[in-house]
Amino acid sequence: MSAMTLHRIRREFGSTVALDDVSIEIPDGEFLVLLGPSGCGKSTLLRIIAGLLPPSGGRVIVDERDVTSLPPGDRDIAMVFQSYALYPHLTVERNLGFGLRVRHRTKAEIAEKVGAVADQLKLTSLLGRRPKELSGGQRQRVALGRAMVRDPKAFLMDEPLSNLDAQLRTATRLELAELHRRLGTTFVYVTHDQVEAMTMATRIAILDHGRLEQIGTPAEVYDEPATTFVAGFIGAPPMNLLPATALGIGDKVHVIAEGVDVELADGDLEERDVVLGVRPEHLRFAREEHTGPNFRGTVLAVENLGSEEVAFCAVGNAQIAVRGPRPLRVEPGDDVTLTAALSRVYLFDPTSTRRLLWVDDGAGDRGRTFRAAVGSSSTT
Ligand SMILES: Nc1ncnc2c1ncn2[C@@H]1O[C@H](COP(=O)(O)OP(=O)(O)O)[C@@H](O)[C@H]1O
Ligand SMILES: [Mg+2]
Incomplete structure (x- = not known):
């Protein structure tokens, strides 16, 4: 053939x-x-x-x-x-x-x-x-x-x-x-x-x-x-990407940026700079008090796509998009808290731009850790 x-x-x-x-x-x-x-x-x-x-x-x-x-x-x-x-x-x-x-x-x-x-x-x-x-x-x-x-x-x-x-x-x-x-x-x-x-x-x-x-x-x-x-190329809007830092806090590693706190589950990631990624459709509005990744910001604009809406929010110096079924029930000026499943949060190396890989130890979300290795199985 x-x-x-x-x-x-x-x-x-x-x-x-x-x-x-x-x-x-x-x-x-x-x-x-x-x-x-x-x-x-x-x-x-x-x-x-x-x-x-x-x-x-x-x-x-x-x-x-x-x-x-x-x-x-x-x-x-x-x-x-x-x-x-x-x-x-x-x-x-x-x-x-x-x-x-x-x-x-x-x-x-x-x-x-x-x-x-x-x-x-x-x-x-x-x-x-x-x-x-x-x-x-x-x-x-x-x-x-x-x-x-x-x-x-x-x-x-x-x-x-x-x-x-x-x-x-x-x-x-x-x-x-x-x-x-x-x-x-x-x-x-x-x-x-x-x-x-x-x-x-x-x-x-x-x-x-x-x-x-x-x-x-x-x-x-x-x-x-x-x-x-x-x-950042695939998806509409594409994945939100924010510069962040992985820091040990207590016995946990947190990924921190202004307005952002993501506690990694038993993370074995060393302290380092990272790029944090989360897709607009994986973010959802949450109450003040919740467990899991936390993003705090202010709504800048809301776009109506018909069946869905996209809210653009200022989080620190970054702007992140949130996509969900219409209506999202937020308005420009609203102070909002966002969260996502930890398994939907991606980390990348800011220098090589490559993704840091999740290692799944079989215990579901709570058992997942990041390996600070560089590379991906789906790249040749
Ligand atoms: N005949 C050419 N002479 C000079 N530069 C070229 C020529 N063809 C393509 N390039 C350059 O090579 C790069 C890739 O072009 P191209 O393959 O046409 O891109 P794409 O199809 O992805 O838009 C561009 O920087 C373009 O300006
Ligand atoms: Mg072409």
């Missing part, structure tokens, strides 16, 4: 390091999403996989064959260009067959292949139409079909939904995920949109400044972010 390996890929443009030592194993049939902010190197990596751009260092391996120096046409990998790249004056049928015609395949061969692909993509009844007579989602399918007629080992897509309106994006997202399940072919998909990544990917590779921050399933990158960057 078709597994891909990106081995220590590096790419420089003059003094800009667009990709810095990126290694990813892509098993056959994966829907891998390359996710990160604008300029982090996603398109550069995709173009290197496609063969449209040579890496400055590293290797691209497809099915155990080193294709690093092969031209795009010899890689059996298809870049799916955006749907506006369809030929407007050609019918769906001629658009689908275009790549085969330029390769001088016989009429019979082209008709058979186009028919099969149209059938798979449910485009058979639309073969006589021109692109402007199609919906955005249908156009997207024709663009994909144009790549499919070549039977590639993998499909590469660079922000294919960015020109669609929100409603169409949602519908096309579902179609693409369904199509991937049906075809079982490897997809490598670039986006800066975390919702697209979370909803379609089998695994997400998160890039920042040309570096691979974490690769894991959507649940892994959400529940076990490897770094402060991943924690």
Whole structure:
């Protein structure tokens, strides 16, 4: 089948390091999403996989064959260009067959292949139409079909939904995920949109400044972010991150910041600076007197999202977001106390930015301790 390996890929443009030592194993049939902010190197990596751009260092391996120096046409990998790249004056049928015609395949061969692909993509009844007579989602399918007629080992897509309106994006997202399940072919998909990544990917590779921050399933990158960057990028609003200090108080270790006191359960964390993280949806308003992590602040603003509300609160010099079902029943100016389950509190190393790992000794929340080790199982 078709597994891909990106081995220590590096790419420089003059003094800009667009990709810095990126290694990813892509098993056959994966829907891998390359996710990160604008300029982090996603398109550069995709173009290197496609063969449209040579890496400055590293290797691209497809099915155990080193294709690093092969031209795009010899890689059996298809870049799916955006749907506006369809030929407007050609019918769906001629658009689908275009790549085969330029390769001088016989009429019979082209008709058979186009028919099969149209059938798979449910485009058979639309073969006589021109692109402007199609919906955005249908156009997207024709663009994909144009790549499919070549039977590639993998499909590469660079922000294919960015020109669609929100409603169409949602519908096309579902179609693409369904199509991937049906075809079982490897997809490598670039986006800066975390919702697209979370909803379609089998695994997400998160890039920042040309570096691979974490690769894991959507649940892994959400529940076990490897770094402060991943924690602060995924989620809406993303994880609250506050500079704090771990201090021994009595026989316990507390994580302290202005307005914040989190007593760790039998913590074996030494005294040190940390970054404390807690997701907005894991915080809840509490009474003055309560046990567990304590955050004290003042409500600054409340945003109505329809089914939920987000309250932004000043806690010391930091601002933290709290998300919950509407109404939260707080108003700007209210003094509030917040808490969360201890198991929902994350600690990170401020220097390496990596998460400090929970060690679960089997006794539930109360038995959990932090290991001050650096690293994460879900990062390669
Ligand atoms: N052809 C190029 N020449 C010079 N710099 C480039 C070129 N292509 C990309 N870059 C730079 O490399 C970095 C990564 O770009 P890119 O891969 O396009 O990011 P993304 O797709 O994640 O937005 C950016 O700093 C960008 O300016
Ligand atoms: Mg790009």
